[in-house]
Amino acid sequence: MHDFPDYFLTLLPNHNPISMKRILIVGAGGQIGSELTVYLRNIYGGHNVVATDMRECKALGETGPFEVLNALDATAMASVVARYRIDTIFNLVALLSAVGERNPQMAWNVNMGALNNSLEVARQHHCALFTPSSIGAFGPTSPKDRTPQDTIMQPTTIYGVCKVTGELLGNYYHHKFGVDTRSVRFPGIISNVTLPGGGTTDYAVEIYYEAIRSGRFTCPVPADVYMDMIYMPDALRACVELMEADPAKLVHRNSFNIASMSFTPEIISAEIRKRLPDFAMDYDVDPVKKEIAESWPNSLDDNCAREEWGWKPEWDLSRMTDDMLAHIRTKLGR
Numbered sequence: 001m002h003d004f005p006d007y008f009l010t011l012l013p014n015h016n017p018i019s020m021k022r023i024l025i026v027g028a029g030g031q032i033g034s035e036l037t038v039y040l041r042n043i044y045g046g047h048n049v050v051a052t053d054m055r056e057c058k059a060l061g062e063t064g065p066f067e068v069l070n071a072l073d074a075t076a077m078a079s080v081v082a083r084y085r086i087d088t089i090f091n092l093v094a095l096l097s098a099v100g101e102r103n104p105q106m107a108w109n110v111n112m113g114a115l116n117n118s119l120e121v122a123r124q125h126h127c128a129l130f131t132p133s134s135i136g137a138f139g140p141t142s143p144k145d146r147t148p149q150d151t152i153m154q155p156t157t158i159y160g161v162c163k164v165t166g167e168l169l170g171n172y173y174h175h176k177f178g179v180d181t182r183s184v185r186f187p188g189i190i191s192n193v194t195l196p197g198g199g200t201t202d203y204a205v206e207i208y209y210e211a212i213r214s215g216r217f218t219c220p221v222p223a224d225v226y227m228d229m230i231y232m233p234d235a236l237r238a239c240v241e242l243m244e245a246d247p248a249k250l251v252h253r254n255s256f257n258i259a260s261m262s263f264t265p266e267i268i269s270a271e272i273r274k275r276l277p278d279f280a281m282d283y284d285v286d287p288v289k290k291e292i293a294e295s296w297p298n299s300l301d302d303n304c305a306r307e308e309w310g311w312k313p314e315w316d317l318s319r320m321t322d323d324m325l326a327h328i329r330t331k332l333g334r
């Protein structure tokens, strides 16, 4: 057995002891990867989690191994996997929904190229593979409220098309080759370490920074559009809990709906105003983000994740708002 930090025992209360893993994170420099790397290193040990990104990333090299890796280079990916005797890959490479609409060809090439290489390397080197899907895998013809796990998926963005294709490919590699592929459909992720970039839900991160920085925010998404969101600590825990789940209990694999909170720009702004009464918000709606946001579900039904691997969110909008404002105040020195 390995020595794990004390909090580790409370991390997965309903699960078997955590297995030892040697993990590769592809695209570790982004919003999820920068925090997932540290989170996984705290659980599995720094030297067992290899962070990689296209660009040098000093901070990720301070707590464990870091390699510059282009996820579109399958040979280079396979060589890192072999060198570090990796058994689990987290592929986090993706151009997000709004930026994808500016260059659909590039979004397809990057998102599918990184996934395809991760699947093939996982197959050849007998690795498990986690790849996030998204609420963006749904589209205007999906049921809007409490969108079910298994339902119509006809997204109207290239990002969503990549996510649906990725889910199908993940299931295909599991059935055809026995690769242990698993995934969750992430809501918009709210965090205070690394900014997201190019997403439709990014406003829900930017609003907190601007609330502290200037006390005002111009919102690019219409006032009354609901989207599902999740706070980073819940998102990180979901990754580990799913990858540690007993495979015999998984009816689904790619990909699980998970949910924790759903709100509109007006609701999050009112929540901030409870703490900062002078906070003001106006709108300059971006037509691309409007169309995307309106095509996505208002909220997801996450019952399958709850039943099959014990998913349960711990953060709601109020608690997250307290935490976000406190962290960003410290970060900005205000």
Ligand code: AKB
Residues within 6 Å of the ligand: 096, 097, 098, 133, 134, 135, 136, 159, 186, 187, 188, 189, 196, 198, 199, 200, 201, 202
């Ligand atoms: C985006 O807005 O594109 C992402 C997502 C919900 O997948 N944050």
